[in-house]
Amino acid sequence: MGNDEERYRRFLDGDDNGLIEIIDEYHEGMSLYLNSIVNNISLAEDIMQDTFVKLALKKPAYKGKCSFKTWLFTIARNCAIDHLRKEKKISRLSLDEDLQIPIVTDTEKEFLKEEQKLELYRAMKRLNPDYYQVLYLMYFEDLDTSDIARIMHKAKRQVSDLVFRARKSLKTELERKGFIYEKY
Template identity: 50%
Template structure:
């Protein structure tokens, strides 16, 4: 599996459906990842749009030194960092929670699962940016440590240490709330 490289190649060869596939496959994950960096879901969505606009307009070359997913996440992260540098003098309120607690199936079970997710996301929001990023990339996006290292511009050893400290910090925050996340 090439994680989107063939779709991007098709787009570069003139098939617009390749870009449509990339947007469909990556927009949600990128928005959630960038929300962890920016702390604002609306800004994260704008940066996702900018990322895909850059792919469409500038058509950067994908060298294949990493997976396509790693490459596109690195582009998006760099755009977010640039945006945060530009906006440093302005303050913005973090986004509200986007959770729908009504479900027709087992409402109580779904409610508890949603509450756990809210607790997890609240706890992650209190962590520093590097911790949020490494946890999001490795757990939610299921990227390898080396892919996360490439995206975050860190060495594999730095990612291992960062991931270890991030897990400890998150576990501590969750335990204070009386919640233990099974994947930690």
């Protein structure tokens, strides 16, 4: 992962392969993360592409205050929220909101090959969107609470509380489906 900063620097210096390598590394995971925000995989893929277009055209400065992945996912999250604002669909994580459980696409199936991860992913999609986002970033993108806090624009303590509540909710959801959740 330390190569990402070097890849981005190469891109900024004129080597387009640097950006291509970054896109290859992050496009699938970013699409799935963005899907947790917009709840539409096609739209998530469009926003993922917009994120990389923004990177290519605007060439924002990476200052190294966090990991490159955290910085990149924060840009993607901001693009998703901007899109939702433009569409006037921003109902930030309302508990009253009816959540539609999307059908798992072939891209998601390929990314989540192991059956256990697939079932975990399905159970997570039935959770509150904040819970889903924090668990996805933690378990599928392997980010720590400080990185997640930066991406979600929350305090570290808020993320820790979210993780606790999300795990508890996930445990209940998995047990309801007959699975034993051992990591809790």
